Amino acid sequence: MLEGMGILITGGASGIGRAAAELFVDYGARVAVADIDVASAQIAVDSIVARGGSAIALAVDTSSAQQVDLMVEQAAEWLGRIDAAFNNVGIAHPLHPIDELPLSVWQRTMDITATGTLLSMQAELRHMTKAGGGAIVNTASNSGTHGTPMLGGYGASKAAVINLTKTVAVEYASRGIRANAICPGVIDTPPIAALAAAGTDFSQIINAPMGRIGTAREVAELAAWLCSGRSSYVTGQAISIDGGQTATP
Numbered sequence: 556m557l558e559g560m561g562i563l564i565t566g567g568a569s570g571i572g573r574a575a576a577e578l579f580v581d582y583g584a585r586v587a588v589a590d591i592d593v594a595s596a597q598i599a600v601d602s603i604v605a606r607g608g609s610a611i612a613l614a615v616d617t618s619s620a621q622q623v624d625l626m627v628e629q630a631a632e633w634l635g636r637i638d639a640a641f642n643n644v645g646i647a648h649p650l651h652p653i654d655e656l657p658l659s660v661w662q663r664t665m666d667i668t669a670t671g672t673l674l675s676m677q678a679e680l681r682h683m684t685k686a687g688g689g690a691i692v693n694t695a696s697n698s699g700t701h702g703t704p705m706l707g708g709y710g711a712s713k714a715a716v717i718n719l720t721k722t723v724a725v726e727y728a729s730r731g732i733r734a735n736a737i738c739p740g741v742i743d744t745p746p747i748a749a750l751a752a753a754g755t756d757f758s759q760i761i762n763a764p765m766g767r768i769g770t771a772r773e774v775a776e777l778a779a780w781l782c783s784g785r786s787s788y789v790t791g792q793a794i795s796i797d798g799g800q801t802a803t804p
Contacts (some may be wrong), residue, residue: 560638579641590612627679629771641692646664660708672715684732691732694737721793735786739797740797742771
């Protein structure tokens with residue numbers, strides 16, 4: 556499905572990003588795995604290479620325009636061309652009602668999630684425009700499509716990701732660039748696993764008709780399809796992957 560493609564993945568050291576890196580390689584891509592935790596990104600790359608895949612680890616703080624530009628430059632040089640980018644950056648924050656949400660928490664959440672996605676897309680778009688096209692997939696969240704109590708900053712940052720994605724899709728369609736967002740529900744990633752280990756039963760909380768939380772690999776499968784030519788007429792969409800949670804009243 557991704558044979559011969561060069562794909563840049565941010566937030567690729569763990570969770571959904573690492574699952575995507577491994578899956579994309581299984582589907583025939585070469586991947587640049589970028590993360591602020593470059594040591595963990597290198598561990599992911601070493602695992603991919605040991606299985607016969609082609610990957611490189613890159614360090615990046617996506618809230619820094621300079622670092623993002625360098626990351627895209629390095630990825631393009633190593634890959635030869637960035638055919639697709641999976642921007643999988645973002646952080647949550649401690650639970651706060653809106654009237655008690657510290658400005659510092661709001662700012663950090665927006666800097667990493669919203670600004671980080673914006674900066675990544677800006678650098679990727681410059682490259683893809685010159686190369687004649689490409690596909691961008693951004694990790695948003697169901698929290699960006701509706702109100703999520705106590706997570707107002709997180710939800711707002713993901714809503715910004717969705718809007719930026721749709722704007723890019725409209726602005727760049729004529730230049731052969733597609734942009735879509737993925738909106739996961741509760742997914743089995745390290746933060747969720749830690750809460751589950753502490754006794755949180757998400758199957759009783761999420762109200763998903765499928766009765767379970769999702770896996771990082773399932774989200775990666777959707778990202779792979781959106782990066783591939785199989786989704787050639789899909790752009791400007793924010794697609795939920797949540798076991799039917801948002802379909803319930």
